[in-house]
Amino acid sequence: MKGKTISEAVIRRLPRYFRYLEELAEKGVERIPSSRIASALRVTASQVRQDLCSFGGFGQQGLGYNVEMLKNEIADILGLTRSYNMIIVGFGNVGAALAGYMGFSKEAFIFKAAFDIDTDKVVPEGLKLYSIDKIEDYLANNQIDIAVICTPKAAAQSVAERLVAAGITKIWNFAPIELDLPENITLENTNMSASLYMLTYSRR
């Protein structure tokens, strides 16, 4: 299926493949068959092959896939080969957790600054904390790719509007509210509850 555009469904699975391949690479695994990827991720081997084939087919019949090669290919598709400057707005528990989170690569995602009402909070080495009033100033003088909203629900919409007005086009929202923003803004919501509800919902 080379040359075709990669479908939404495939893209959504890429982060999982990527993370698993990172794990394998760390362990020094060099090659892996689709069947093992499948069982680790609880999907079918056919799906893994179909997915991987949709952007090129890097496997080798009889052998499996080259872990390093596949990992790099996926990183490239996901845009992880460059770096992104980020700011966090609202430095409460969630903001602090993100700033300290070890799950994403430190090279690709650079937390430049955090903004909060309380500027006396303790922040990790290297991160600067400013008053939330300074957002516009800061954005006028610094090139920022992604803004993360971790404010309480009540503040989220107005903060989002200010960010957009200041030129931000990619927003990662952790506030538990549906933001109403222009179509051209790329908005990703991380609804922590959603995943939890899948545990309380009992299938069948």
Place this chain on the structure above:
Amino acid sequence: MKGKTISEAVIRRLPRYFRYLEELAEKGVERIPSSRIASALRVTASQVRQDLCSFGGFGQQGLGYNVEMLKNEIADILGLTRSYNMIIVGFGNVGAALAGYMGFSKEAFIFKAAFDIDTDKVVPEGLKLYSIDKIEDYLANNQIDIAVICTPKAAAQSVAERLVAAGITKIWNFAPIELDLPENITLENTNMSASLYMLTYSRR
């Protein structure tokens, strides 16, 4: 479509409907048409109607849906009308963020205890912190519905196995690793990176 089983795709959207309906209810909105739900959630009105209809059709032609009624119905489907006792294993940034998170209803989800190597950490009022060695003891004496894993990557698999051995069947995993657990364990992964990667991936 009454009577039919609710499809996977619909279930995954229910938490979003639910959160939006909570918002509306808070604002005192009594009725809402599918078209408004659709634009708020950036989906089509047709999909909203189809989804809601799949578990009963609580709307009224010409009028829209009753917010309170719909919210309760979804809460019921998602299993949010009872409460769940939870423990957090690994009380770092992420564990602390969850314990303090305001996004999910405090009635339904009760954080009973946290476990960490360092028992001197500060925990919120009402939550007890134990040494991670005490997990088995604790689970033998307390009825717990859901365990949340927030340990570093390296500890996650072994912690998960201990939880399963101690009788836990529902695990919410925040550690950035694919856990390998028996089929009968309900496992939900929250991969914080996944959502972020959707921002760095540029469509088209």
Place this chain on the structure above:
DNA sequence: GAAAATTTGTCAAATTTTTCACTATATTAA
């Protein structure tokens, strides 16, 4: 070196999901 085993790539079928188009019902305005 031949046979057996492994494993990908890929086509096509099966299934699921989404969208469309229209009917029925309710409300509002004239």
Place this chain on the structure above:
DNA sequence: TTAATATAGTGAAAAATTTGACAAATTTTC
């Protein structure tokens, strides 16, 4: 009271996704 408007429910078409099956390529075994 009637016409216009708004809106849910629903069957069916369309689109997207997943699964199954198998040929082709490669490695391993004997």
